[in-house]
Amino acid sequence: MALSRKTRSVGTGAFLTACFVLGISTALHAQQSPSLPYHPDATLVEVMDAIIMPAANSLWNAIAVDVTPEGIVEKGPETDEDWATLRASAVELAEASNLIVIPGRAVAAPDVESPEYELSPTQIAELMQSHWSDWVAHSEALHRVAQTSILMIDARNAKGLSDAGGDLDAACESCHQQFWYP
Numbered sequence: 001m002a003l004s005r006k007t008r009s010v011g012t013g014a015f016l017t018a019c020f021v022l023g024i025s026t027a028l029h030a031q032q033s034p035s036l037p038y039h040p041d042a043t044l045v046e047v048m049d050a051i052i053m054p055a056a057n058s059l060w061n062a063i064a065v066d067v068t069p070e071g072i073v074e075k076g077p078e079t080d081e082d083w084a085t086l087r088a089s090a091v092e093l094a095e096a097s098n099l100i101v102i103p104g105r106a107v108a109a110p111d112v113e114s115p116e117y118e119l120s121p122t123q124i125a126e127l128m129q130s131h132w133s134d135w136v137a138h139s140e141a142l143h144r145v146a147q148t149s150i151l152m153i154d155a156r157n158a159k160g161l162s163d164a165g166g167d168l169d170a171a172c173e174s175c176h177q178q179f180w181y182p
Contacts, residue, residue: 044124047100051099055090059149087153145164
């Protein structure tokens with residue numbers, strides 16, 4: 001028995017509707033429990049100690065003015081290699097700002113004890129979870145400062161890099177005051 005054109009049309013429409021609903025459902029499920037292509041094995045403390053602090057210190061220490069009995073001595077990058085090293089540090093800082101917002105990253109190893117003036121890793125994790133949008137905003141501030149540093153380095157603008165160093169300090173301190181030692 002052959003189906004009429006109207007029956008085939010309704011059947012095709014129902015089939016397409018079912019495929020659409022299934023596709024939307026699958027997409028929503030994928031958003032809720034994605035298979036993540038990264039593995040946050042290092043803790044937040046390890047990322048800070050191994051990547052963020054060395055990169056930040058490199059930028060902070062790049063420009064210095066010392067007042068000596070002989071006069072003012074300015075220190076800054078001079079060679080192509082000096083500028084390239086600073087640029088690498090700024091890139092590390094920019095990319096580390098992405099690393100610290102990867103979901104599932106532990107704050108610290110279970111056996112790590114915090115100094116007296118810091119919150120415990122558990123307290124920090126709870127603050128991060130309950131104020132996630134603030135955590136992301138601090139990460140984005142770090143990223144913006146790192147990008148500004150890259151621009152200043154590419155322009156070989158020592159004054160601009162020094163100013164970015166002040167902004168970097170403010171970005172770090174603002175985050176630490178909210179999440180590390182409020």
